[in-house]
Amino acid sequence: MQNVRNTAEQFAAGNSGRPKGSRNKATIAIESLLQGQAEALTQTAVTKALEGDSIALRLCMDRIAPTPKDQPVSFGLPKMKNALDASEAAGSVLTAVSDGDLTPFEATRVMGLIDSYRRTLELTEIEERLQALEAK
Numbered sequence: 689m690q691n692v693r694n695t696a697e698q699f700a701a702g703n704s705g706r707p708k709g710s711r712n713k714a715t716i717a718i719e720s721l722l723q724g725q726a727e728a729l730t731q732t733a734v735t736k737a738l739e740g741d742s743i744a745l746r747l748c749m750d751r752i753a754p755t756p757k758d759q760p761v762s763f764g765l766p767k768m769k770n771a772l773d774a775s776e777a778a779g780s781v782l783t784a785v786s787d788g789d790l791t792p793f794e795a796t797r798v799m800g801l802i803d804s805y806r807r808t809l810e811l812t813e814i815e816e817r818l819q820a821l822e823a824k
Contacts, residue, residue, distance in 0.1 A: 761790060
């Protein structure tokens with residue numbers, strides 16, 4: 689790849705002038721300082737945490753048991769065989785929220801899945817109808 693420069697000897701927009709995959713000097717320096725010290729640093733952090741250092745404890749806990757990003761959700765959802773079934777599925781989600789089985793955040797994500805699947809079913813139904821019309 690050529691490093692194209694403009695008339696002011698600056699690199700073109702979107703071109704940093706660094707080859708792809710090259711690493712930042714600060715990152716390289718930090719990695720060279722820490723190289724071979726990971727075990728000692730980990731042991732020090734654990735020791736500090738056991739001595740009651742709250743920052744070290746938080747650091748250790750974040751690595752040992754990180755906050756889950758996403759968890760499976762289990763609740764009753766009717767089968768969706770066609771696009772019209774989406775309203776029944778949406779009703780089930782609202783019921784699950786009102787019963788406390790789903791949080792509003794989880795319900796929003798599930799509703800997004802229902803909507804996406806509904807659109808897939810709609811397109812499939814349209815395609816089937818179109819093929820039937822073309823076959824006549």
